[in-house]
Amino acid sequence: MNLKQLAHMLALSQTTVSRALNGYPEVNEETRRRVMDAAKRHGYRPNPSARRLATGKTGMIGYVLPTGASVDIDPHFVEFLSGLGDYARSHELDLVLSPADADDQETTYRRIVANRQVDAVYISSPRPADRRVALVNTLGIPFIVHGRSEGFDFDYAFTDIDNEGAFHEAARLLIQLGHRRLALINGDDRETFAIHRERGVRRALAASGLSLSERHVCSVDMTEENGYRATRRLLEEGDAPTAIACSSLIMALGVVRAVRDLGLSIPGDVSLIAHDDVFPWLRPENFSVPLSTTRSSIRLAGARVAERLAARISGLEEGARGEVWPVDLVVRGSVAGAPG
Amino acid sequence: MNLKQLAHMLALSQTTVSRALNGYPEVNEETRRRVMDAAKRHGYRPNPSARRLATGKTGMIGYVLPTGASVDIDPHFVEFLSGLGDYARSHELDLVLSPADADDQETTYRRIVANRQVDAVYISSPRPADRRVALVNTLGIPFIVHGRSEGFDFDYAFTDIDNEGAFHEAARLLIQLGHRRLALINGDDRETFAIHRERGVRRALAASGLSLSERHVCSVDMTEENGYRATRRLLEEGDAPTAIACSSLIMALGVVRAVRDLGLSIPGDVSLIAHDDVFPWLRPENFSVPLSTTRSSIRLAGARVAERLAARISGLEEGARGEVWPVDLVVRGSVAGAPG
């Protein structure tokens, strides 16, 4: 059942039927009702391929997926996707993942924009002065950044959490508990979120006349193993920290294992706070010692990004508004006063 | 730059240019070269929207993503996606995720097929007599099942691993080590993979005249917490098992924590073997006691599924061939002879 048939069946022109269906004003209300009815009754659905050829609109949002034999997709991605998908579903939006060589994403961005394959895109895990953001901005396709980039001569729309504030609060708590030597086990510090977290910790320390030793901050891919290694190194050196802030729950698994392997205890010898993106399959309250966390649901962020993308596509949202979500500090058993 | 302009520029018809570009035989080789040259030089790329309207081909593969507030996307998904994306990239295939109400995926499948939104789809985590498989089969779109369904009156194409064989081998090893009471902490046993794994364990036990007590098998969502709970329950009851087979590394985290909480040790009191899908961020050799595993890279499976989908789209693969990959049994420190 296509438009032509439907129009013929109603003894109307395609024009009128099309307009009736798409809510244009120049059609009699009664006619519109007749058309709507018939469309529903016959299960008419406009062919999206035809529509997109005519309008350029696709009803899809895009994401360029960096791939490669040595490129790992972050497990956070799936949780973000849950939220995004949950919202997108209610708006009949599909998500198209365009795999790209991790070292050359530009080609793919250009392709999906030139081909009008999607109505909008989002960008995640941005770095300062991220080239993707600059590119997409000049290409002129609607977009939202999940996270923040910095150092452009233009503004853009983003949804981010207050990473700096979160880690500032976490560090402040530890300092209040008497800790003087903090360590930070961070994610990839070429990414903005990691930079902001480090900044938060440093600011809290500075406020108390303390500082973050270079040896006490490390930046690694957020795997269990790297959490373990970093912790071993930190705790086996002289001048070991008495408290650790950690950028992910997965790394925290490694931290806990390392502490235990060294015959130390949490929070007796070391206090620990980790960032929790809220995975259903790994929860801080279920660690052997319940973990204190800075908590922010990445799933909600996914839903919000989808919502904003949808708003931008339909013209309801404009401008370069950035939004920053506060982060909860949830105190559990893994923090205590500094030893000694 | 569109076809019309290019044709005009070459003083040829659109027909000829189109055919030259698409490798049809009825065009002079020299003409073809001229066309190819000009196309390359002017960076001509056929408009995909137009092409798909004309041909119905989209260059995309589809996946219906079950969503909902209480629906969690499995973290395995992201690793599968890595492999899929890695292959798809090399073939300029995009992946479109169509979010669907988890309780009504049929509508979405029908939509994407009726609208010709994708050239092929894949289905994951199938159950016996999975309705999605039956549906997609009748809808007539090319598809591959990742995993296996059962109980149809038709054959279909799938790529699966030998779950039964893997858990059979694992159980056999434990039995050889003198264990008599095995437990299985399984995933959702409405899914085929879980059924097969249980079958494997039972078969191994039966071969030695043993059996799997109903109290020693449980089926849960594969979270850390559920692994912990199941293990507590198993070990605190009388007649506790001396060996556990576990369907995921994430649950194994909980198993290890529970064993420790109970003051027991691995492998002294309990032997443990888990299935490892090979995540980059959580590796069995890094468990406090290195974990024995049945190992199969879900990432490779993703790449293989993409490869087969591509082959089906281009007509290189036909028929209902199913393939079953063997699974490695990797023995590490978490297994030992039965206590006593």
Added chain:
DNA sequence: CGAAAAAGCCAAAGCGCTTTGGAAGACTCT
């Protein structure tokens, strides 16, 4: 009441590609 404005509808021209059904010229064969 008659002119101007508004409402309601339609035919046809795109959107940019593929594919059908020829047609013209080159080539073979008797």
Added chain:
DNA sequence: AGAGTCTTCCAAAGCGCTTTGGCTTTTTCG
């Protein structure tokens, strides 16, 4: 040389929708 066969190209008809421009008919209003 004429009939038949290839080879090589083209005009035009889709694919199914939106949108432009225009044409009637109805309504408004001095």
